[in-house]
Amino acid sequence: MRFLVGRRLLQLVPTFLGVTLLTFFLLRLAPGAPSLVGDDGIVTPAVQASLEAWRELKGLNQPLWAQYINWLSRFVRFDFGSSLIDERPVRTLIVEALPRTLVLTVLALIFTYTLSIPLGIHSAIHRGQRSDRIISGVLFILYSMPSFWVALLLVVVLGGGAWFDLFPIVGLRSSNMEGAGFFVRSIDLIWHLVLPVFCLTYPSLARTSRFQRSAMLDVIRQDYIRTARAKGLTERTVILRHALKNSLLPILTLLSTDLPWILGGSVIVERIFAIRGMGMLTFEAILRRDYPVIMGVTSLVAILTMVGVLLGDLAYAWIDPRIRFERTQG
Amino acid sequence: MKGKRDTWSAMKSRRGARWGVAVLATVCGVALLSDFIASDKPILARIDGKLYVLPNLFTPVGLRPYTINTLIERMGKTDWLIAPLVSWGANEQDKGTAPLAPPSSRHWLGTDTARRDVLARMVHGSRVSLLVGLASVSIFITIGTLLGLLAGFFGGWVDVIVSRTVETVMTIPVFFLILAVMGIIESAGIGTMMVVIGLVYWTRVARLVRVETLKLRQLGFIEAATALGYSNRRILLVHILPNALGPILVAATFGVAASIMMEASLSFLGFGTPDATASWGGLLRGAMGNFHAWWLILFPGLAVFATVTSCNVLGEAMRDSFDPHLRHEVE
Numbered sequence: 200m201r202f203l204v205g206r207r208l209l210q211l212v213p214t215f216l217g218v219t220l221l222t223f224f225l226l227r228l229a230p231g232a233p234s235l236v237g238d239d240g241i242v243t244p245a246v247q248a249s250l251e252a253w254r255e256l257k258g259l260n261q262p263l264w265a266q267y268i269n270w271l272s273r274f275v276r277f278d279f280g281s282s283l284i285d286e287r288p289v290r291t292l293i294v295e296a297l298p299r300t301l302v303l304t305v306l307a308l309i310f311t312y313t314l315s316i317p318l319g320i321h322s323a324i325h326r327g328q329r330s331d332r333i334i335s336g337v338l339f340i341l342y343s344m345p346s347f348w349v350a351l352l353l354v355v356v357l358g359g360g361a362w363f364d365l366f367p368i369v370g371l372r373s374s375n376m377e378g379a380g381f382f383v384r385s386i387d388l389i390w391h392l393v394l395p396v397f398c399l400t401y402p403s404l405a406r407t408s409r410f411q412r413s414a415m416l417d418v419i420r421q422d423y424i425r426t427a428r429a430k431g432l433t434e435r436t437v438i439l440r441h442a443l444k445n446s447l448l449p450i451l452t453l454l455s456t457d458l459p460w461i462l463g464g465s466v467i468v469e470r471i472f473a474i475r476g477m478g479m480l481t482f483e484a485i486l487r488r489d490y491p492v493i494m495g496v497t498s499l500v501a502i503l504t505m506v507g508v509l510l511g512d513l514a515y516a517w518i519d520p521r522i523r524f525e526r527t528q529g
Numbered sequence: 530m531k532g533k534r535d536t537w538s539a540m541k542s543r544r545g546a547r548w549g550v551a552v553l554a555t556v557c558g559v560a561l562l563s564d565f566i567a568s569d570k571p572i573l574a575r576i577d578g579k580l581y582v583l584p585n586l587f588t589p590v591g592l593r594p595y596t597i598n599t600l601i602e603r604m605g606k607t608d609w610l611i612a613p614l615v616s617w618g619a620n621e622q623d624k625g626t627a628p629l630a631p632p633s634s635r636h637w638l639g640t641d642t643a644r645r646d647v648l649a650r651m652v653h654g655s656r657v658s659l660l661v662g663l664a665s666v667s668i669f670i671t672i673g674t675l676l677g678l679l680a681g682f683f684g685g686w687v688d689v690i691v692s693r694t695v696e697t698v699m700t701i702p703v704f705f706l707i708l709a710v711m712g713i714i715e716s717a718g719i720g721t722m723m724v725v726i727g728l729v730y731w732t733r734v735a736r737l738v739r740v741e742t743l744k745l746r747q748l749g750f751i752e753a754a755t756a757l758g759y760s761n762r763r764i765l766l767v768h769i770l771p772n773a774l775g776p777i778l779v780a781a782t783f784g785v786a787a788s789i790m791m792e793a794s795l796s797f798l799g800f801g802t803p804d805a806t807a808s809w810g811g812l813l814r815g816a817m818g819n820f821h822a823w824w825l826i827l828f829p830g831l832a833v834f835a836t837v838t839s840c841n842v843l844g845e846a847m848r849d850s851f852d853p854h855l856r857h858e859v860e
Contacts, residue, residue: 213693214693214696214697214700215700217693217694217697217700218697218700218701221697221698221701222701222706222709225706225709225710226709226710226713229710229713229714230713230714230715230716339838339841339842339845340838342841343786343834343837343838343841344834345790345793345794345830345833345834345837347793347794347797347810347813347830348813348826348830348831348833348834351813351816351820351826351830352826352827352830354820355820355821355823355826355827358820359820360820360821360823361820361821361822361823368820459702463702463705466704466705466708466798467794467797467798470798471817481705481708481709482708482798485708485709485712485713485800486712488712488713493705493709496705497701497702497705497706497709500702500705501700501701501702504699504700504702505700508700
């Protein structure tokens with residue numbers, strides 16, 4: 200097991216280098232550059248001169264590979280550089296934005312799994328019956344609805360657009376909350392979270408519940424379930440006591456693929472609800488061609504993707520000794 | 530392997546699949562005929578004794594300064610014109626209407642922030658969606674199939690390189706990357722979008738084709754082909770590729786849905802189509818901050834939803850009919 204972990208960890212290094220190299224060069228070779236020129240677009244000689252000095256100062260005039268090596272050597276020391284626009288360290292920007300995204304994605308994740316696991320189990324037990332078909336159909340339709348469309352519709356209908364003004368649609372906090380107590384502030388936060396969390400939850404219901412459904416179906420077909428039924432246990436006991444636990448194992452690995460999303464958040468939902476989380480941070484960095492911020496966020500999310508895949512594999516190996524054996528042999 | 534006819538009849542028997550085909554056919558029809566459905570020039574007209582044929586397509590010099598509405602105003606007794614169903618151009622600004630006007634008899638689905646007809650823009654926007662959908666899918670299916678075939682067939686270092694590259698590209702936060710490239714390239718437009726989506730989405734296809742090739746390579750008929758002395762190229766293209774076509778087709782259908790969704794998201798965020806090019810996502814962008822304009826949100830979003838759902842339904846139906854074992858299982 201330890202051998203497996205070690206080898207997999209080593210394998211992450213080339214992947215990480217590949218990802219960052221690709222991203223770095225794609226970003227920098229794409230035509231377009233950060234500039235200090237205003238919207239009027241007039242480049243006076245003075246502006247040109249100071250722009251040159253600024254590029255020199257920021258190291259943007261060095262050859263690209265040197266810049267990459269420079270970036271990489273600082274990244275491994277957790278120094279992500281600082282924003283080209285407001286000079287603040289990228290790390291500070293991320294630390295500021297991260298909690299807002301985490302609140303959204305962790306809640307969405309909890310709702311997704313607590314809803315889709317029972318739904319998936321129900322569908323598996325009632326396979327092919329009407330309730331299974333209805334659940335699958337509804338979730339499939341939800342899955343196909345673009346989240347920006349749903350978010351905008353919710354704003355129109357419930358967020359004071361054209362009909363009801365039930366939920367706030369800007370940010371995560373009301374402006375008059377300065378002196379309010381903890382309880383009032385929490386209620387206010389929950390109020391702000393309802394719509395964005397819904398928008399993050401509904402699209403993944405289909406995938407997760409389908410996964411649970413097929414996992415449950417696999418378990419139900421096993422011999423030991425037939426034995427349990429044969430010895431006269433009620434269907435309820437068979438499912439809850441014998442089948443449930445084993446059917447939950449595969450979904451653990453699905454969780455690991457959600458890891459990058461938990462930190463990266465959703466650009467679209469954060470943009471519509473004006474939440475200054477990781478998605479918005481990236482969005483604004485792209486708008487301003489703020490390379491260090493883009494590189495910082497992308498690399499972090501890439502690392503989490505790799506860690507997620509690794510954790511998923513390890514979870515599988517941990518759960519299923521057969522896989523562990525094969526891997527160590529091969 | 531099942532026969533083609535079986536596959537088709539299995540697919541057609543699903544009600545969802547029929548609906549999917551119907552919706553997609555409609556969208557394709559609208560995209561092809563958009564100049565005949567919505568245009569600010571007539572289809573056929575006689576103005577000042579002169580006959581104009583298809584000015585909506587060719588825009589003759591004499592009619593250039595006019596729109597259907599200004600033409601009607603200056604028409605003489607013997608003049609006549611046949612207008613398209615929606616007599617507004619995708620970029621025509623209607624000075625007689627307020628910006629963000631709700632649906633009315635003048636503008637059936639209302640107007641956007643620049644007083645343009647929403648329906649006309651939706652009709653022309655279908656072109657962008659389909660074009661980006663089909664073009665990026667062709668790109669990534671080609672790349673993915675090629676690399677998958679090579680990796681699966683030759684194995685060894687070719688396989689190592691391809692598999693490692695797939696792993697690397699799969700690790701990149703795709704949405705951030707596409708967004709960043711679209712945002713940084715100054716003159717990014719529909720073409721850039723197709724290429725970028727195409728270059729990023731090929732990994733799944735490559736994996737799929739690789740596995741399929743590995744499976745096929747071990748079957749007797751490939752061994753026979755090798756024994757007959759066929760060239761590798763012939764074996765790959767004539768014997769392996771056709772047998773792997775089913776899964777590729779399924780992936781392509783889902784891919785169209787994903788690309789259309791991506792295009793709409795990019796355009797919605799302002800990184801996709803420029804303002805002059807009508808697109809569904811672009812229309813939705815106009816609703817940002819104008820949340821009372823429900824018509825600007827409901828209708829274009831509905832178009833995206835219907836198209837994407839149809840592709841997904843079709844993909845599911847195809848997957849089920851190609852391989853009954855896969856029925857209702859996660860990819």
